[in-house]
Amino acid sequence: MNEHQKSSAALTGLTVLFAGLALAFWVTPRAGTAVTHGVSPAGSVFTNAATVRLSVADLTKAGGDVSGLDCYACHSKDKPVAPKFDAAGVLIPSVAHRDVVFSRMNCAACHAPEEKVELKFDPEGKVIFPVAHTNDLPRHGRTIGNDHCFNCHDSANLTELRTAGGKKLKLTESTLLCASCHGPSYRDWESGVHGRRNGFWDAKLGTNERKDCTSCHDPHAPALPLLKPLPAPFRAASKGH
């Protein structure tokens, strides 16, 4: 084999090698081995910084419609609520309200004024709750004695609140009412440790917005509701390990 044949053979070999490489690149999918899948849903629901509920205070501050929260939709203004107390001074709940606090309900929104609502009672004499009113059942320390409407509400003026110490507060000042029992939580809330803060951590650059107790806690059922979790991370199909 002379020089020319040698170089020809080398060139041919290289040609075959590179042609093979080109073919290999051509047939190999370019996506690589990373897992790709459908784009997960996103949007305002994931970035919405709203609280879990809307309190009367927030609604009032925002200038929203609070007519549906009017206590006097059911109670007459001319005839103040007359709570009855037993000999020990403990409130005797009226039969109609024994188990219920119409917290966010305007009765007239569902019941016609002339409609006669018949209450059903269980053998112990407690009102059996209609399903529609499940949310109105107060769950705020019921088992430890906090079952009196007028522990918090002012019996003389339902649009106001009254602490156990007799201090009158507006509905928008409910945080101070909560503080009258929940001292440590209030202390932490004051310093920003409990509850939500939004906006700016640096007060020099913008407002540090703090949320009230009732922005997250329903005063009649303070435990936070169960939430539906957002989607789990995508997991590639198991490949045997």
Added chain:
Amino acid sequence: MAANTHLPNLAAHAPDAGGTSRRSFLRTSAVATSALAALAASLAPLRELTEFSSVEEFLQKHYKELTPVELEQALGRVRREVEKQFGLRPHLRDLKPMDGVEFVYCLNLSSCIGCRKCVHACVAENNQSRSPELQYIRVLKMPNGTFDMEKGDHHYKTPTVPEKGFFYMPVQCHQCKNPPCVKVCPVDATWQESDGITVIDYDWCIGCRYCEAACPYFARRFNFAEPSIPKAQLNLDMAFLGNRPRHKGVMEKCHFCIQRTRAGKYPACLEVCPTGARKFGNILDPTSEVSQILRHKRVFVLKEEVGTLPRFFYYFDT
């Protein structure tokens, strides 16, 4: 005579000895041409590199060596690239650490309900790839009474949370004071800034993934494929060391939302947390929430024994 007979012989052997015959020239050049064509075809995939590696990017210096003029040029290049890719002009800035500020994060495990709002708010804020999916925060569902991370599950799909008998522990970058990820980086593409945030120069990262291996919290994520973000979901408020779009082959991780926190705002994960479990602020300010927590609550850090000195504290409190 001898000379006469010798000359024709020389002429007859000329092609082999020094000249080139027409046939062999054509054959050799045909083979050489096809060899070059095959070489070019085999190198064709390299052409795709030009899509994300401009000369400007290739010549760009390390972030810390950029002069103000060069930094402005780099910002301009990224703006042009984002505009070319998404058709939207980003609000891209380079935010420097603030004086007298060191960021700390506190998370109340009693309050966290595992709703994963933080995970998705983070993805939306920081322009992480949607497909393949890349997330900075993992929410571990842990059975009560243990801190054995192997018992944690971050793929839980219960219809509602929280589930009885479990607590939820979100894990993200802990912005350690003694960060192992920074130590192992062979090219100094990641470092700790004076406000405590460990950042990455996405243009300097070579994608070796040493930092991912070094991190005891699995906080770092690698772009195995070219990230994809729907145009409508792109967050245009960007920081150079923060949430500007990344390319395939680089690392990324939580950076405490530099584009928000260095402008005085809370991070996105805190902003959406429905329970107020997340607390963030300046530890050098004695009146900040995090200072109060570190003073008054029993905080702990994850994997204290590995000596990373995290700036991310967990605590249990009603």
